[in-house]
Amino acid sequence: MASLKELRNRIASVKATQKITKAMQMVAAAKLRRAQTAAEAARPYAKRMESVLGNIASAVSGGPDAPLLLTGTGKDNVHLLLVLTAERGLCGAFNSSIVRLARERANALMAQGKTVKIFCVGRKGYEPLRRQFERQIVDFVELRANKGVTFAEAQTIAEKIIGMFQAGEFDVATLFFSRFQSVISQTPTAQQIIPATFPAVAAAAGAVATYEYEPDENEILADLLPRNLAVQIFTALLENGASEQGARMSAMDNATRNAGDMIKKQTLTYNRTRQAMITKELIEIISGAEAL
C-alpha cells in the first residue's frame, strides 16, 4: 500500500497535468476559431480558381500543346506523395491518421512496382515516415510554428514541386492532408494534384458562355496551373490547420476529463487510507489502555 505522502504527491501531479491540458484545450479552441475563419476566407478564391480553370481546361484539353501540368506525362511510374502534417503532437490521432493513409498508399504503390517519392511538410509527418521510408523521402519542409499559414509558404512548396515535375522527377503527385469536418471529425484525404483534376466542372462545362482570352488559352493555363497548385496546397494547409486544432481540442478535452476521474479515484483511496490509519492508531491506543 502506498503511503499517504506518496498518494498526496500523485494527486498533486495529476492536478498539475489537468491544469495544463485544460489550458491547452482553451488555447486550441481559440486557435481553432481563427483557423476556421482563415479556411473559410480562402474558400471563394479556390472555388473561383477552380471554375475558371475548369472552363479553360475543357476548352484546351485534347489540344496537342496543352500544358503537361494538366495532361500529365502520360506515364504513372513515379509517384510523389506530398504529406502535410502538423509541427506539434498532442493532438490525438491527427498526425498518425494522415501518416497511416500515406504509408498505406506508398506500400500499395511499391507493391505494384512503382517508384515512390515522399515530400514531407511538417515535422510530425517526417519523423514517423523517416523510419520506414528513409530513402524515399526527397524533401522536407518545416512550417513556421504558431503563426498561421501564409500563402507565400504554400507558394514556396508549390514552386519546389513544379521544379521537380519539370525536371521529370515524377509523373503523378498526390496530396495528403486532413479535411476539417467538425471539431470531433477530421477525415484524412488523398487528393491528386498533378495531373490536375477538376471534379465539378464536367457537368457545368456545357452551360458556360464562350470566353475571350487574353493572352490565349494556353498561355493563361501555363500561368494559372502553377498558381492553382499553390492554391490547392494553401487550402489543404488551412484545412489541416483547422483539423489540427480541432483534434487537439477534443484530445485535450478527453485528457482533462480523464485527469478528473483519476483525481477522484485517488482522492478516495487517499481518504480511505487515512481513515484506516486513524482507526488503526485508535485501536492501538485503546488496546494499550485496556492492557494496563
Place this chain on the structure above:
Amino acid sequence: MANFPFELVSPEKLVYSGSVSEVVVPGAEGEFGVLAGHAPFVSVLKPGVLIIKGEGKVQKLFVRGGFAEANPQGLTVLAETAVPLADLGGGRLAQMIKDAQEDVEDAKDDATRLKRQTVLDALKATAAAIEADGRTAH
C-alpha cells in the same frame, strides 16, 4: 450608369464585394475598363493599380498576380496580392521592386528572364504612377 456585381478575391480573404459602375483592371496586355454587360472575358493580370468606381467613391488597390474573369454574372478578379494604395506606404513597393530585380538576375533562361523583366517593368511603372498620382493629390 448601370451597376454590376464585382468581387476582388485574394487567397487569404474576400477583399471587396459589391455593386460597382466601373472597374479598371491592369491586364497583361494593357489596362481595360469593365462596365456592366461586358463580353465574357478572361485576362491575366500584371502588377498594377486596380480602380474601382462605384457608389459615388473611387477606390484604388495595388494588385499582383492573378487574373480577371468577366461573365454575364459580373466581374471577378483573383489576385495573389491586393492592397489598398493607402496601405502600401513605406518601402513595400520598393522592396517588391528589389525582389523582382533579384529574380531577373537569378533567371536561368531567356524566357524566364523575359517574363520576370516584364513583372519588374510593371512594378516600376506602378511605382512611378503612384508617385505622380500622389503629387497631383497634394
